[in-house]
Amino acid sequence: MRTEQGGEPSVTELLTAARAGDGDAFGRLVGPLRDELRAHCYRMLGSVHDAEDAVQDALDRAWRGLQRFEHHGSIRPWLYKIATNRSLTLVERRGRRELPADLSSEGAPLAERAWLEPYPDQLMGWTGRLSPEDRVLARESVELAFVAALQHLSPRQRAVLLLREVLGYSAAEAAELLDTTVAAVNSALQRARKVLADLLPQTSQRQTLDAMGDATQRDVVKRYLTAWEAGDVDAIVAMLTEDARYSMPPLSTWYEGRDAIRGFLVEAVLQHRWRFRPVRANGQLAFGTYRWDDERLAYVPAGLDLLTLRGGRVAEVVSFLDAHFPTFGLPAQLAEKL
Known part of the structure; x- marks a missing residue:
């Protein structure tokens, strides 16, 4: 037209x-x-x-x-x-979605829990129309910790907070969009802010990819990828913070602290041959992980590992075992010789 x-x-x-x-x-x-x-x-x-x-x-x-x-x-x-x-x-x-490390004792039985899903950065093409500052804020608004924290709000609180603080609508505009009153919007926003303040890490503790710089990002990618592919558990653990967490939804089991994670890694890393491919998800560094399959004679998807970084170290790994690799621009399998 x-x-x-x-x-x-x-x-x-x-x-x-x-x-x-x-x-x-x-x-x-x-x-x-x-x-x-x-x-x-x-x-x-x-x-x-x-x-x-x-x-x-x-x-x-x-x-x-x-x-x-x-x-x-x-x-x-x-x-x-x-x-x-x-x-x-x-x-x-x-119902709400959760991560294993944030699992509440309330709600549905474990077998009926719904797990949070990762979000491909390649679906955020609209951010190209934003200013550099707004682009950073847009990426932060889909960070895994933020989205996980949102799930602990009531649905109405969640909607109010997003309309007001992520999308920038005024209280009056948000009230109109939700068919409610300005007083109700302000009350819901106040309660939502209080819940998030208790759940989210301080801004000073977060390390976004935008703030890291390309050289630092490349160094983290190379060291993490190399350690896994070489089966070097000590090198992987050395990259973790003391209070690091490691989870693998849809499994409910998760690990906290270097010693606990080391015990898991000794078995997970050394029993298999691995290949990693860096990618972006939820505005964060992630890896498509591939494990060698003797029957298929290829490296096949094992999980999408999404990393949270703090002070140059890995503070959390959430490995989404059921992630659909093509959605993240990752191949369905890798050949032995690359």
């Missing part, structure tokens, strides 16, 4: 065409917002798959409800309202 003058159509023109049944115009109208909507729903739900479902459902509802949309310059708030409400419905239906 182009205007009579041959230029790109405005939002108003796209909206008019979409209301007349032009699906292509609707796609062009909402397409630039799809990635950020998915990231928002992921923060709410802790699952890429559930986020995809919520966004698709939200866009379907938006398409069917275009005639009721009151255009005030941007379709973005309206789409966020629909996506947030769809996420709230899914949270109530499916």
Whole structure:
């Protein structure tokens, strides 16, 4: 679709065409917002798959409800309202997701627990339209510790905090999007901040990839990868902080401290041959890990290891054993000779 003058159509023109049944115009109208909507729903739900479902459902509802949309310059708030409400419905239906090290004693039996899922950085293409500062904040908003902490909020608190502090909506705007009052929004935000303050590490303890620099990142990648592929348990343990944690969802077992992790690694590392491939997930350093399979004569996926760094050391490893490697741009297997 182009205007009579041959230029790109405005939002108003796209909206008019979409209301007349032009699906292509609707796609062009909402397409630039799809990635950020998915990231928002992921923060709410802790699952890429559930986020995809919520966004698709939200866009379907938006398409069917275009005639009721009151255009005030941007379709973005309206789409966020629909996506947030769809996420709230899914949270109530499916419950919260957790990590093994954060497992609460309340809720569903262990066998019925839903685990947090990693988020591929390659799905954050929309951040390219942001300033460098906003890009850093966007990545931090999908960091695993932050998303895990969000799961301990009530669904409504979660929505309020994200709308106010991640997306930057005012209290009045958030109240309108959630069909509630400003007083209710402010109260929920205050309670959410208190919960997160108790769960999240201090900002000074965090070490983001953006702050590390390329040389430091390359050094960490090389040392960690080399240690695993060489079967050097001592070298791996030397990279850990004293209070490091290691977990492997969907297994509920997890380890804390160098000695406990060493005991696990002696068995895990030395019994197999490994190959690691660096990647990014949740705005953090990660590795696709591959274990040699004698029957397939190839290295096959063993888990996506997502690392949290502090002071140049590894403070936590969450190895997602069921991660879908192609989603992260990783090959389905590796040949013995590379």
